[in-house]
Amino acid sequence: QLQLQESGPGLVKPSETLSLTCTVSGGSISSSSYYWGWIRQPPGKGLEWIGSIYYSGSTYYNPSLKSRVTISVDTSKNQFSLKLSSVTAADTAVYYCACATVLPFSWGQGTLVTVSS
Amino acid sequence: QSVLTQPPSASGTPGQRVTISCSGSSSNIGSNYVYWYQQLPGTAPKLLIYRNNQRPSGVPDRFSGSKSGTSASLAISGLRSEDEADYYCAAWDDSLSGPWVFGGGTKLTVL
Numbered sequence: 001q002l003q004l005q006e007s008g009p010g011l012v013k014p015s016e017t018l019s020l021t022c023t024v025s026g027g028s029i030s031s032s033s034y035y036w037g038w039i040r041q042p043p044g045k046g047l048e049w050i051g052s053i054y055y056s057g058s059t060y061y062n063p064s065l066k067s068r069v070t071i072s073v074d075t076s077k078n079q080f081s082l083k084l085s086s087v088t089a090a091d092t093a094v095y096y097c098a099c100a101t102v103l104p105f106s107w108g109q110g111t112l113v114t115v116s117s
Numbered sequence: 118q119s120v121l122t123q124p125p126s127a128s129g130t131p132g133q134r135v136t137i138s139c140s141g142s143s144s145n146i147g148s149n150y151v152y153w154y155q156q157l158p159g160t161a162p163k164l165l166i167y168r169n170n171q172r173p174s175g176v177p178d179r180f181s182g183s184k185s186g187t188s189a190s191l192a193i194s195g196l197r198s199e200d201e202a203d204y205y206c207a208a209w210d211d212s213l214s215g216p217w218v219f220g221g222g223t224k225l226t227v228l
Contacts, residue, residue, distance in 0.1 A: 037217065039217075039219075046119060046205065046219065046220070046221045046222040047154075047162065047205055047207075047219045047222070048219070049217040049218065049219060052216065052217060060215070060216050063213055063214065096161055096162070100217075102149075102150060102152075102167075102168075102209055103150070103152040103167070103207050103208070103209060103217060104152075104154075104162075104164070104207075104217075105164050105167065105173070106164075107161040107162055107163075108161065109160075109161050110161050
């Protein structure tokens with residue numbers, strides 16, 4: 001049973017970089033079967049896809065966030081990470097990591113990140 | 118502004134059948150599979166339907182999905198109080214918007 005768990009700071013200052021890690025258990029992050037991705041949900045709002053990475057290292061980013069987003073994989077730790085730079089209050093959200101074959105079938109529980117000074 | 122369009126709300130009484138629509142375009146729903154997710158309050162989304170109409174193990178057959186052209190629908194029959202949740206459609210998108218695109222979500226209220 002594939003499980004994902006997000007971790008990282010719950011509070012980030014404006015203009016700084018948000019950094020989150022997703023630890024994968026019950027499966028290998030190097031598997032050619034999966035995409036790994038990040039999705040966020042601002043309070044009271046809907047889901048927004050941030051970006052995805054394939055086992056080959058190919059990355060795909062939401063055009064509206066592309067200039068600020070980096071997603072990477074650490075195969076030695078079975079983890080993948082999200083970095084979002086120059087954050088503002090609009091980036092306050094619950095951030096989910098997810099695993100997909102086409103679209104997500106397994107999600108982490110989510111972690112709330114608040115952008116505030 | 119979500120790439121896929123859903124009604125913001127839907128409602129029904131226990132035992133009723135409710136449908137939720139999801140509208141897209143040729144680059145997403147029109148040429149790729151549709152997925153549906155259920156999000157109970159305070160929890161992560163859970164996969165409800167994949168590949169337009171397939172149910173993961175453990176999802177009751179009260180939930181069904183369909184697709185026609187650039188639109189899709191989720192139907193819930195025999196509505197129960199525990200079905201009150203937010204429902205999201207999603208699809209792979211072949212354009213620069215993707216590859217993952219979501220609907221804005223529909224809040225289902227069981228009256």
